Amino acid sequence: MYAAVLQGNIALASASSKGATAKKPVAAAGKRKGASKVVEESNSNQETIPFVSKDEIKSQIRSINEEVPDEIIDLLTDNLYNIKSRQYLDLFVQRVKESFVLKDNETSSDTTRKSEIKNVQESIKQLRGNICIFSRAIEHLTTENETALVETLQRHLIRSLCADMCDNIIRELDTSASSKTGQLSIEERNKIIQKMSEPNRSHLSKVNESLNGKNVETTLSRLEDAANELLQLSLKRPTKKNEKDLTLDIREKLKAKLTDEQDPAMILHLAITLLFYGIHAGRFVHAPGKAVPSLIKYLSKSLPNNINQRLQEMQEYVIQQSTTGTSSTQLSNEKIEFIKKLGLNAKENMSLTALANDAHES
Incomplete structure (x- = not known):
């Protein structure tokens, strides 16, 4: 902290020393030595040095920073x-204050950057x-030979969350990408990636290529490699406890969204997602949205x-509304609320008998 104070003194002292070693005026040819000496003394006496x-x-020094120790x-x-010299003192104080301001700005900038890195x-x-x-x-549905549904879910997961993960890595490596809001397109990513140097370009080109595919495992593996190699971010597989916490977090967010939702299509979408969770072991x-009919059929x-x-009934109502803007049959609020x-009410290992009884009562 105090280096700025000492350096300011040294810098100014050096400048003063240079001024002090200026060449003495040479007596003009043909003039007497005594006359030259009188001129020098006269010029020297014309400079007044204010006393401090x-x-x-x-x-003045204490005003620079209250934390400067007395010995300094x-x-x-x-x-x-x-x-x-008052002029020297004023200049010294000004320079050191500027140094402190610069140091504070650098510290603030470093703190902000560290916070941004942590958030990313x-x-x-x-x-x-x-x-x-x-x-x-997806793995569960694969074992049950739901090929078409698996392909749809994989492509959607890759183009949404995997793409978001890739964009986070790109924006961390290239600040120019931060000016673009929302998810980057394949073309936008490729344009940014091609301007990068190696190994960034090689790793991210592979990731961007896989984002156009339909294999989550391959895409995730490339994303993990990119995060590790380019950001020195080691991504370990979630433990069972981590998975449980993440699952509960997803469930609570979906329930909160469903509670406030008014759109029938979105209500059906969220309800099916939560029903899948309740029926298939969490x-x-x-x-x-286009996968909802397939999920209803599977469930x-x-x-x-x-x-x-x-x-x-709800599915037919939603499809008619989305295609024609109206529905030939109105669905009662009671049925939508059901x-x-x-x-x-969906929960892990939920009772299907209880569900059936609720439906009868409604």
């Missing part, structure tokens, strides 16, 4: 007192954790008939 007291010097102040006071890293970790959670549902799907194998009937209730 030690108390004033101490006061005493040392500087002695050095500056020998010069006895946390965002990448969160995205990666969610991708792992949603991948579990697994969550990250699905686009129908596990749901009671009366629940399936309610879901089919679908919402299905989602809100």
Whole structure:
């Protein structure tokens, strides 16, 4: 902290020394030596050096920063007192104050940057954790030979969360990308990546290429490599406890969204997502709207008939509204609220019998 104070003194002292070693005027040819000496003394006497007291010097130095120790102040006071120049003292104080301001700005900038880096890293970790959670549902559906649904879910997961994770890495490496809001397109990413130097360009080109594919495992592996190699961010697989925490966090966010939702299409979408979680051992799907009919069909194998009937009614209503803007049959608020209730009451290993009874009562 005090280096600026001492350096300011040294810098000014050096400048003063240079001025003090200026060449003496040479007597003009043909003039007497005595006359030259008189001229030099006359010029020297014309320069007046304002006197500065030690108390004033101490006061000025103390005004620079209250944390400067007394021993530093005493040392500087002695050095500056020998010069006895108010101009020198004022310049010294000004220079050192500027140094402190510059140092404070650098510290503030460093703190802001560290905070930004931490936020980016946390965002990448969160995205990666969610991708792992949603991948579990895809793995489950793969074992049940739901090929078309698996392909749809993989492509959606890659183009949403995997793409977001890639954009976070790109924006951390290239600040120019930060000016672009929202998700980057494949073309935008490629344009930014091609301007990068190696190894950034090589790693991110592979990631960008996989974002146009349909294999989550390959894409995630390339993202993990890029984060590790380019950001020195080691991404470990979530532990069972981490997975449990992430799953509960996703569930609570979905329930909160469903509670406030008024759009029938979105109510059905959220309810189906939560029903999948309740029926299939706490697994969550990250699905686009177009996958909802396929998910309803898949879940129908596990749901009671009366629940399936309610879901089919809601689905037909939503499809008619989305295609024509109107529906030939109106769906009562009670039926819409029942679908919402299905989602809100969904929990891991839920009782299907209880669901059926609720449907009968409604």
